[in-house]
Amino acid sequence: MSTLKSFLRHPTGMIGLIVLLAVVLLAVTAPWLFPDDPWDMVGAPFQPPFSEGLWLGSDMLGRDVAAGIAHGARISLIIGVISTLTSLVIGVTIGATAGYFGGKVDEVMMRITELFQTIPGFILAILLVATIGPKISNIIFAIGIVSWPPLARLTRAEFMRLRGREFVQAAVCQGQRPLTVVLRRILPNAISPIIVTGSLAVASAILIESALSFMGLGDPNLMSWGFMIGAARTVIRQAWWMSVFPGLAILLTVLAINLVGEGLNDTLNPRISRKR
């Protein structure tokens, strides 16, 4: 409760939260705000913003840019959240195992993690999507695969810090099974930095998805912000609005998530929040 109160008093965190909630609201209400398929060619092509019925103009085929942004918000958020959950599952499992058991297990797991860390994440994502095909499930999988290493290292560090503590030792002495110790004793105490990093990972997942779609590696059957910019890139000299508005949408969403992450960091970190 006190954490919530202190977050509410965090100015930039609150701004981020408000913007993010607005994006979520847009995503949720998209089917009512823009009941038509966002791919439908509803108007004349190349209509500038504020033309008849098109607040943000139309694209080169006459599709409503505003509808694209609203429906794209759904895709961006879904991909951001689910791929982050994927990377959380992978990263926390590996980090927790390595940190809890230490020794040889740690060695092996960290070498594997380093292997992934040395490959540039975005390049690996491109490679994966190009190989297994651009479907939404594959894109989520690819983003999850490239974004778990920092989470694994963070979790491992937290586990190594906590596993020597008395309450953990006590639990072990009482004969609790390792899984119980990990899930019930250590993880709750290590969760705050993981939540913070995870929230920032949502932002980077949205960016990776946009970049993939921009390069034409998005799911061709789903309207997404990156796709809108990628498709409009070639006509930017004639029609700035086709790429600027989805670009702003990405900017605002990613910024908002980052602000929320910062706010969470400040409120969840006992050393900083106590100063307030």
Place this chain on the structure above:
Amino acid sequence: MNRREFAKLLGLSATALSGVPLGIARATGQTRGGTLNTIIQPEPPILVTAINQQQPTLTVGGKLYESLLRYDFDLKPIPGLAKSWEVSPDGLTYTFKLFPNITFHDGKPLTSEDVIFTMTKVLMETHARGRVTFARIAKAEAPDPLTVIFTLKSPFAPFLTSLDCTTAPILPKHIYEGTDYRKNPANAQAIGCGPFKLKEWVKGSHIHFVRHEGYHRPGEPYLDEIIYRAIPDGASRTVAVEQGKVQLTQWGDIEFFEVPRLSKLPNYEVSTKGYEFFAPHQWIELNNRIKPMDDKRFRQAVMHAIDRKAMLQRIYFGLGKLATGPISSKTRFYDKNVKTYDYSVDKAKALLDEMGLKPGPDGKRVTLRYLISPVSEANTRAAEFLRQSLGRVGIDLQLQTTDIAGWAQKFADWDYDMTANLVYQFGDPALGVARTYISSNIKKGILFSNTAGYSNPEVDRLFEEAAVATSDDKRQELYSQVQRILVEDVPVVWTFEQDYPNFIDKRLKNVLSTAIGVHETFGAVSFG
């Protein structure tokens, strides 16, 4: 005044005196001199058109190599190296008389021996498209240095349409005889008999042609130099046009979406002529082997469901014409009196209902894959357009993306439901049209064969008879019949006759004078 200033002054006064830019002088109604700067993309691997027939090679090599005939915009033959020709009444013997005094770039004369050597030896080995036609030559004779007589095994009317410089460029026998044509060191010099010869080729930068002084046509060439600049980036090509750095563009040099904007430039004329020989024909390929596309009513419904006029305007910026059937209106033996398919969602739905393909609870009648051909951005937009169009009649398209190699392989191996295709017609239905529909050309693994798998014995027979018929009237009758059958059956969904914009500097004359347009020799091209 130092040397540089003096040179500048000299240059200035020269321009002031001549009164025309580029320091060119007038002669015989057309202006002599000047340098034509243009674009080539991608850069060709070699300049010898007899050996490599990729588009850039043909564009550039057309200035170096000539052939027996040229073709006007209606694909009627006009003199090339041959000043006259005769076809025997039985359609078997073709006699060509060459212009006198034709010389190669190395100064040696071109004779009937060179023509026979190239067409019966070199092209048979190196020219996949030419080989099919020239294999029909039973006997080639050269009674004198200026006469060539070809006797065919059986009549084949398109023979006379296959003698342009992209199909039958003449090579010097004295250089190539007895050598490995592809590895001949002389390929680097690219010695032909065209009005221009190679001066320098700086790979990755430009190809520089200069006048062939011994060119046989009086007065030609008018230009002093032609420089083909390799500009791989589309935006840079646009800038080159905007700044007037190039005086000519061809094919896809300027992306479609830039055309409306650049057309407003005052110093260029935009023309889409000069592609009549190729007549690029666009369609949506439906895999006829897969249900429900094996039913002609389904294919007709697709034809009705697409607003092709809107598609042409929105995606190709109006650069094209709606196709009415298998033969392009630019190609010979086109017949416009065929069944027409107007845009009508109701007619499409009625046809689908009639064949028993009822919509399910979600409104979808059938779900099919659409393989996006990744050759251009426009193809991706077209795919999105089609998905919306077909979605309205209950045909659900799932778009699939892949790279070019992947597309070519899947398409050639019949591993697709629908995809887009663009095929050249090469001046005669027997050469460029029949291959898509005849059952003998259903060949797995080969692109631009009968990939849809359409098979109709009547169509096979008509195409075969039309290819060997000797009178044009008879051929027209047969091709009209075949067009009516195909348009009724809709083996593929024809969309557009694709146009390509040539941006031409308004000072340039005679750039597009034949059916192969920018591939022509450019001997008659001049500034003013």
